[in-house]
Amino acid sequence: MQTVTRALSVLDCFRDGEERGVSEVARRQGLAISTTHRLLTALVQAGFLDKDESSSRYRMGGALAEYGQIAYRQHRIYLAEPSLEQLAATTGANASIAIRHSIHAVMLGTSRWRETDGHRLMGVRLPLHASALGKALLAWSDTADGFLDTLPYHEGTTRSVSTPTELRAELDTARARGYAYNDEELDPGFRTIGLPILTPAGDCRFALGLRGPTTLMIPERIPFLVELATVTAADIATRFAS
Template sequence: MNRPHRPCYRRTVEASGVQTVARALSVLDCFRGGEERGVSEVARRQGLAVSTTHRLLAALVQAGFLEKDSESSRYRMGGALAEYGQIAYRQHRIYLAEPFLEQLANTTGASASVATRHGIHAVLLGTSRWRETDGHELQGVRLPLHASALGKALLAWSTVTDDELHTLPYEEGTERSVSGPAELREELTATRERGHAYNDEELDPGFRTIGLPLIDPEGRCRFALGLRGPTTLMIPERVPFFVELAKVTAAEIAAKFATPGNISVRE
């Protein structure tokens, strides 16, 4: 006896599974800033039922992506994410850039970092140690492309379509950041002509950032170098000097990234 063929049922199950995964990742995104959150708070932020949110949180705890505080019953980032972060850190070989970031930071008094593009954001992969010039306004790990020097460098030295520029979150940033795709396209053209990206209090009031591409041997820009400091340090008269120092560092890091060598992860 032949069993009935039910492709619609399978597609429904697959779609349901994809939706569950998407919801779980969206829930996990609530903890990106390092906060601890309760079930009701997460449910409210995600627009989900408390029962659904509780199941998703329990699954993320079981996977090690979240931890639950036994006393407060609130959730926070779990240790498994640190493991994945270390794997990505090694696979991208960011450790090769660290000595150069520290040297640049010590020379300028600013903070140096390396980032890559992930969707509509630039994501910091490595940064110099925290220093007093950062004050209490520390830079986040995920930065909007249009409002950050790192993001603008990644865009300016890559092939970017107008459709991509239309998808960027222009509501993020300050009143000084570009307001739309046409203005950003002009800014990217100016960035390439100038030879570096610049963020003048467009992301954090009181801070300026220089961004430079890290060009690989094939001419691609997968990474960018940023140099960030308060406006009291990065005064206009000093910016050209900082740019020249950052250019030297960018070339050194790009050369290091171009050297052969892969990192294997062992159990």
């Protein structure tokens, strides 16, 4: 069990899409070089990592792309793609869909790359308390106070909430106004609105996000963007229910 846990922890070092060498991974994980090398070799053999023989550095492997495609199809994210693209084209922002996994919101689908994001790889695992997607997933779910106590409030920027009490108040506000909001709480210069994608029974399994720079997501435009996103969330909910 310890070996499996260590291997998964090593794999976690590559979530940002960067290549890394043995020494860097060992330092990040607090492991011996020999142990790290064995774990990396096993991950390469399993296809979870690839090794560049010329540089001796490692990167995400093809097997993970296969698993990603399986998850993509199982969650039927392809049904939401036309709606995401239409919303992105209409607003000029990035539209995405996410699901809750433990203490994070995980993006399963997003509209095509937009110039507003530049070439930087956007994270797909977002802290629940500091992301509009995460707040939407929490606000429209039965979330106990005890769970809010476990969230990593050190993640995010100085603008994100820092206590369970603050988060609970923000979730209540989101539920009352109909959308969650991220005002530069993850990335300076970017804002996101988040809305629930509800099942016919009223459960919130997925959330819809609309992200853009502060120059686009100005306060005066938020009501209009929320209106468009609300229509999109309802359309995706209908597609998922069919």
